[in-house]
Amino acid sequence: MTSSRARIGALAGALLLGAGVVLAHLFSVMVIDHGAWAARSHRNRWTFRSVPSARGSVRDRTGAVLAYDEPTMEVALLYRRFRLRHPVGAAVHAATTWARLQPGREATAYSYLPGMLGPEAAAAAVLAMPAGIVAPGRYPKAVAAELTTLVTTVLAAAADMPRKRVFAALRTAAAADPATAVGDVLPGFPRTKLFGAWLGHLAALHGLEQELVAARRERPERLGLPVEQESILLGELELRREQSLKGLRVQRTDPAGKVLRDERGEPVSGDAYESIAWPFADHVPFELAAGLRAGAHQHPGIEVNPALQRVTVEPAGSALRGLLGTVQDLGTMPRGREAAMGHVVRELPADFVPDEAAASDDDYERLQQEAVASLNRAMLLQARAGASGVERAFDPALSGRLGLRLVERDAGAREHQLWSNLRVQSGDDVTLTLDLALQRVAERVVAETQRRMAGMHADPEDQERVRAGLAVIDANSGDVLAVAGAPVTGNDPRSVPGVSWFTNGDLGSIVKPFVLLEHLQAEAAGRAHRATATFAECSGSMQYGGRKLSCSGHWREGTDPVTALAKSCNLFFFQAALGLGEDGLRAAYRRFGLLRPAGSEDPAAVCWQEDVSGLPRVKPRWEDPELLPMRAIGYGAMASTLDVARAYAGIATGRLPTLGLRLGEARPNVPLPGLDLELEVVRAGLRGCVESGTARHVAVLADFQVHGKTGTAEVGARDKENNAWFAGYLPWAAAGGVQPCFCAVVYWVPHGVHGGEPAAQIAGDLLVALRSDLELAARYLQPGGGR
Amino acid sequence: MKGLRALSRVPPWPLLCTGALALCGLVFIGSATQNDPGFGGQQGRQALFLLCSAGLGFFLLLPHYVHVLRGAWTFYAVVVLALLGLPFFAPEINGARRWYTLPGFSVQPGEFAKLAVVLALAALLRFKDRARTFDGLAVPMLVAGLPAFLVFRQPDLGSALVFGPVLLAMCYAAGTRARTICAVLLVAAGLGAYGYFHLHAYQQQRVEVWWQHWGWDGAALETPGVRETLRGAGYQPWQALVALGGGGLLGHGLHQGPQNRYDFLPYRSEDYVFAVVGEETGWLGAATVLLLVLGLVLGLLYVATCTRERFGRLVCVGVATWIGAQSLMHVAVCGWLVPSTGLPMPLLSYGGSSTLATVLAVALCANIGARREPILAGDGFT
Numbered sequence A: 001m002t003s004s005r006a007r008i009g010a011l012a013g014a015l016l017l018g019a020g021v022v023l024a025h026l027f028s029v030m031v032i033d034h035g036a037w038a039a040r041s042h043r044n045r046w047t048f049r050s051v052p053s054a055r056g057s058v059r060d061r062t063g064a065v066l067a068y069d070e071p072t073m074e075v076a077l078l079y080r081r082f083r084l085r086h087p088v089g090a091a092v093h094a095a096t097t098w099a100r101l102q103p104g105r106e107a108t109a110y111s112y113l114p115g116m117l118g119p120e121a122a123a124a125a126v127l128a129m130p131a132g133i134v135a136p137g138r139y140p141k142a143v144a145a146e147l148t149t150l151v152t153t154v155l156a157a158a159a160d161m162p163r164k165r166v167f168a169a170l171r172t173a174a175a176a177d178p179a180t181a182v183g184d185v186l187p188g189f190p191r192t193k194l195f196g197a198w199l200g201h202l203a204a205l206h207g208l209e210q211e212l213v214a215a216r217r218e219r220p221e222r223l224g225l226p227v228e229q230e231s232i233l234l235g236e237l238e239l240r241r242e243q244s245l246k247g248l249r250v251q252r253t254d255p256a257g258k259v260l261r262d263e264r265g266e267p268v269s270g271d272a273y274e275s276i277a278w279p280f281a282d283h284v285p286f287e288l289a290a291g292l293r294a295g296a297h298q299h300p301g302i303e304v305n306p307a308l309q310r311v312t313v314e315p316a317g318s319a320l321r322g323l324l325g326t327v328q329d330l331g332t333m334p335r336g337r338e339a340a341m342g343h344v345v346r347e348l349p350a351d352f353v354p355d356e357a358a359a360s361d362d363d364y365e366r367l368q369q370e371a372v373a374s375l376n377r378a379m380l381l382q383a384r385a386g387a388s389g390v391e392r393a394f395d396p397a398l399s400g401r402l403g404l405r406l407v408e409r410d411a412g413a414r415e416h417q418l419w420s421n422l423r424v425q426s427g428d429d430v431t432l433t434l435d436l437a438l439q440r441v442a443e444r445v446v447a448e449t450q451r452r453m454a455g456m457h458a459d460p461e462d463q464e465r466v467r468a469g470l471a472v473i474d475a476n477s478g479d480v481l482a483v484a485g486a487p488v489t490g491n492d493p494r495s496v497p498g499v500s501w502f503t504n505g506d507l508g509s510i511v512k513p514f515v516l517l518e519h520l521q522a523e524a525a526g527r528a529h530r531a532t533a534t535f536a537e538c539s540g541s542m543q544y545g546g547r548k549l550s551c552s553g554h555w556r557e558g559t560d561p562v563t564a565l566a567k568s569c570n571l572f573f574f575q576a577a578l579g580l581g582e583d584g585l586r587a588a589y590r591r592f593g594l595l596r597p598a599g600s601e602d603p604a605a606v607c608w609q610e611d612v613s614g615l616p617r618v619k620p621r622w623e624d625p626e627l628l629p630m631r632a633i634g635y636g637a638m639a640s641t642l643d644v645a646r647a648y649a650g651i652a653t654g655r656l657p658t659l660g661l662r663l664g665e666a667r668p669n670v671p672l673p674g675l676d677l678e679l680e681v682v683r684a685g686l687r688g689c690v691e692s693g694t695a696r697h698v699a700v701l702a703d704f705q706v707h708g709k710t711g712t713a714e715v716g717a718r719d720k721e722n723n724a725w726f727a728g729y730l731p732w733a734a735a736g737g738v739q740p741c742f743c744a745v746v747y748w749v750p751h752g753v754h755g756g757e758p759a760a761q762i763a764g765d766l767l768v769a770l771r772s773d774l775e776l777a778a779r780y781l782q783p784g785g786g787r
Numbered sequence B: 001m002k003g004l005r006a007l008s009r010v011p012p013w014p015l016l017c018t019g020a021l022a023l024c025g026l027v028f029i030g031s032a033t034q035n036d037p038g039f040g041g042q043q044g045r046q047a048l049f050l051l052c053s054a055g056l057g058f059f060l061l062l063p064h065y066v067h068v069l070r071g072a073w074t075f076y077a078v079v080v081l082a083l084l085g086l087p088f089f090a091p092e093i094n095g096a097r098r099w100y101t102l103p104g105f106s107v108q109p110g111e112f113a114k115l116a117v118v119l120a121l122a123a124l125l126r127f128k129d130r131a132r133t134f135d136g137l138a139v140p141m142l143v144a145g146l147p148a149f150l151v152f153r154q155p156d157l158g159s160a161l162v163f164g165p166v167l168l169a170m171c172y173a174a175g176t177r178a179r180t181i182c183a184v185l186l187v188a189a190g191l192g193a194y195g196y197f198h199l200h201a202y203q204q205q206r207v208e209v210w211w212q213h214w215g216w217d218g219a220a221l222e223t224p225g226v227r228e229t230l231r232g233a234g235y236q237p238w239q240a241l242v243a244l245g246g247g248g249l250l251g252h253g254l255h256q257g258p259q260n261r262y263d264f265l266p267y268r269s270e271d272y273v274f275a276v277v278g279e280e281t282g283w284l285g286a287a288t289v290l291l292l293v294l295g296l297v298l299g300l301l302y303v304a305t306c307t308r309e310r311f312g313r314l315v316c317v318g319v320a321t322w323i324g325a326q327s328l329m330h331v332a333v334c335g336w337l338v339p340s341t342g343l344p345m346p347l348l349s350y351g352g353s354s355t356l357a358t359v360l361a362v363a364l365c366a367n368i369g370a371r372r373e374p375i376l377a378g379d380g381f382t
Helices: A004-032 A034-045 A079-085 A087-101 A119-128 A141-159 A163-176 A191-218 A233-246 A286-294 A319-324 A361-382 A389-393 A395-399 A436-455 A460-465 A508-525 A561-567 A570-591 A603-607 A628-632 A641-653 A676-691 A699-703 A757-772 A774-780 B002-007 B012-032 B042-061 B066-089 B109-125 B135-152 B157-174 B178-196 B201-213 B224-231 B235-247 B273-306 B310-334 B352-370
Strands: A046-051 A065-078 A249-251 A269-272 A277-281 A302-312 A327-329 A384-386 A403-409 A415-422 A467-474 A480-486 A541-544 A547-550 A707-714 A722-729 A740-749 B100-102 B105-107
Touching: A004 A034, A004 B157, A004 B235, A004 B273, A004 B310, A034 A046, A034 A361, A034 B235, A046 A361, A065 A079, A065 A233, A065 A286, A065 A319, A079 A087, A079 A141, A079 A233, A087 A119, A087 A141, A087 A191, A087 A233, A119 A141, A119 A191, A141 A163, A141 A191, A191 A233, A191 A277, A191 A286, A233 A277, A269 B224, A277 A302, A286 A302, A302 A319, A319 A389, A319 A436, A319 A480, A361 A403, A384 A389, A384 A395, A389 A395, A436 A460, A436 A467, A436 A480, A436 A740, A436 A757, A436 A774, A460 A740, A467 A641, A467 A757, A480 A641, A508 A561, A508 A570, A508 A628, A508 A641, A508 A676, A508 A707, A508 A722, A541 A570, A541 A628, A547 A570, A561 A570, A561 A676, A570 A603, A570 A628, A641 A676, A641 A707, A641 A722, A641 A740, A676 A699, A676 A707, A699 A757, A707 A757, A722 A757, A740 A757, A757 A774, B012 B042, B012 B273, B012 B352, B042 B352, B066 B100, B066 B109, B066 B135, B105 B352, B109 B135, B109 B157, B109 B310, B109 B352, B135 B157, B157 B178, B157 B310, B201 B235, B224 B235, B235 B273, B235 B310, B273 B310, B273 B352, B310 B352
Parallel strands: none
Antiparallel strands: A046 A403, A065 A277, A065 A302, A249 A269, A327 A384, A403 A415, A467 A480, A467 A740, A541 A547, A707 A722, A722 A740, B100 B105
16 A cells, blocks of 8 residues: 555646646647747737728819719628627527427528518517527527527517526526426516517617618719619618528639639638628718617617718719719629729738738738738728729729728727738829710700600600710810710610610711712722712612612702702712722721721721720611612711711811810821812812701801701601701811810601701700800800801 | 744745745736726735735634634535525526625635535545545545535536545545546546536537537638637637737737737636736746646645645645646646636636635645644544
8 A cells, every 4th residue: 555645746746747738738839839829819910901992083174073982871781790689680580490490380481571470470489489498408509509699689678688687587497497488587577568678679670771761762863873772771681681591601702703612622602691791771861870870789780881972963864974884882793803904902012011910921921912812802892993984994093992901909809009001092083075064065955856856756666766966076186075865774875875876877968078078089089980070960869779769859950069968969979979889988988987997907997996985885887788879878877976076077177086085185186188179178068068058947057157967867667767967067166276076866856857957956056055155155166156 | 822833834835836826816817907997906806815815824824723623524514505505695697606795795605615625525534444445435525526516506617627636636645546546537537428418508519619629720710610619619718729829938028918908818817817827928937837836736745745644634635636636727728628617727817715715725734734743653633
């Protein structure tokens, strides 16, 4: 038998052994693995916080703001917190979980919307649950824990009691009698009283919903959404409830949008949807936001955050709104778009992560990579990008870049120290060539004409097909001064009539100046043509290819090109076309950018403008097949008002400008050499068209000494509806050096309306409106211009 | 007079280690509660507890410890009654009924139960023949098991576990054969496995998470399931490990530990105070504290070996085992060597009852050490 001392010695040895094991373990953790744990310690408290950047504003050529960022408040939902801590969310989920434990009810799902399985039914079901749910061993651990939490939330809110007391009462009741109903476990709080108190929380939630809906309705028109929602909060709750019940997680992708996979090829899942704070209501009034912030405990899971809202000065439905386009959250765009638009950061400055912030070289690399990933993630959540129009075209300049801070924070997410700061870069302002005042005038006159022409149709379907468009440019610089259209049905430039067209956009006679120019030039240069002297006088029609080609303006007075252009004699141009042939006609169009060149070797390739930066438009083209003579009078040829205005600018100045929407950018002009004499003939014809030709009925044009041409293209197969065109220019530059050149169109004019008068009237109304505005007159009309 | 004369023979080493540990406790409680509006007064209160404990301990040094023997069973009965009264008279705090709330302070009978069990076992086992056989252990098991069970039901699993090593150590020191001790351990292991299924759900979860964490590598830590666990059931032990691991060899410095400063570690002045020690003083500081504990424990065991009187010897063994086992278990919990359970570290953690019970226990051992009577025959105090 060992002596007592030996035994005590053995005990001491056992304690020393235990201490040795513990010390060895501590050495392993604290010294050997120190690097890894230090990195985890860093990860605990160091985080990257992004700083939102303001988008640059869009201004017109005079500096007037067209679109800008306005600080606002947005409301977000962190659903996990809502369903665990809000009495309504907890009731819905607790009732659903409990129901699914019962045989035959596995698919039951309670809802936030009124109904048999609505929130009131959920609360009643919760209060009727047995308290035995908190007892261990009765139900699966995770389910029991979740039910306990949810039931505690419901009772604590209804009884206005601390959660610990409620939990203790539940456990006591469960131990005494597991069949006791949850609604009966709190002494002094009968079930009816609890239910009544809980209804108060439901009413508060509905009250918040009503406030949000009312706030949305009251927003200024400039912020209006295309569709008004009846439900904001409840709709969001329903969506997140379903995602939560399905356990949906964000699928992680790389910046190019490719799904990330682990070594087994399985998609890598990110955070659960319910763990992300999803914004669902923007531009919340300050009073409502302040109330939500102050009463945050009333609505757990509903957060209020500062945000930036893009505001456009023009209302929805205006052409300018369509031209400006829209801004969209980067995260809502198709994945991969952000990379294509340059919103992906590949690396940060090497000194962004300070040396002392990293535990080791590996930790430093990890922090740098995490900073890049964090910035890209923040971009998806916070950054916005232009989705269409000007906002998209000039997005690199407008966007700026989020800032990023490396901060040290505590367990409550309070920041204590700033380690590093990547300064936020606000977007640059972009100044457009548009003139807001001119644009508004243009939109008004176009809308009036469109309404008037639509009213002339008896058939409502025909009324809906009537569209009108107008483009005004500076013939010298190519600056786009105004682009109007009616009606505008979207927030995209292509929804502006004139920029694009629907079905048949035939140009009609407004192409005749270009054909005449080519005919005269071919005659002078000895290229293929039919001599003007050999032209037959207009007899009103001619036969070609088995078809009778008509001329509506019978003119028997001769074959003078100036008069032919002024009177728009089809027969003259049919004969010119036959002389020029297909090649000559193509050359006529290509010289003025109204047809794509044959290739890069084509001499007219320099005349073609593929894109107008900031303004996507349908490009000029020929529709096949069409008879050669008909091409000469604009049938089968289509172009936008912008391209036609550009072509007429070439006639006005002898140089073809390059169109652009951004003020101050260098844009080349394409000279039209060796055409001076021919251009003078064409100009004389255009002057004659306004003074005594097909545009003479719009007398105001002559007052302004406009040079222009009407065009009518019969596009209606049954009732011969027309596209009515007018294109022209003022033959001088205004005080600022701007020479207005314009093109107007009205699609689907009723048959019988004279020629291009509706379109010419648009131009006339525009000029009259300019003259009546002193400032606009000074900018665009020579002082004393007109009679 | 005799009492005062005895003071000159008080073994200094245990008292010095106790003082050093108490001082460390004050410092780290202060660090753990710096700038904390809820717990900021703990350092001051702990100082007050220590003063009171030291005062009472001093008075415990004066009379011969035979008086303690005579009162051992009475003390045991009072403590057991106090434990029995908890479900009826103690308020529920954090889901447990552990404290009697009195004006200005609260008393945790569970801490005094450890001292009561040591005294009762020592009184029981001082008769040589009782401890040698398996059935001879039945009464000591009952004596230790009853308070242990009552503590377990509070619930306070961590404190309940301390009774086991104390019982076995005292029985072994009293003469129980090693084979018998091993048999008891085997039975205890079997009972432990059975008892696992009767633990509360949250306690079972702690065991599961502890078991799982050994298999976590870098990739596993990135999976949503593990991240969810680290936010839930594994949060406290994980943060304690991060604190310890981040301390390195030398630590961040007093009051500079980030896990401590930034509130990532809950209950760090009580159940995880050693993590604060490790984070702020590094492995060297942690080892120093552990060495102080070992110094105290070995010092008490030395007093036991120098005491021929059986009651005194067994008391010293019991107190040494109690302090040593509880300290090692606390450190093991902080290092996640064992599943997490709330267990304060004697003298280092904040707690009035724990401090008082520990200081009184050490004072009693010092009393025993100061009165090593020359035994001419027999074992004394039969």
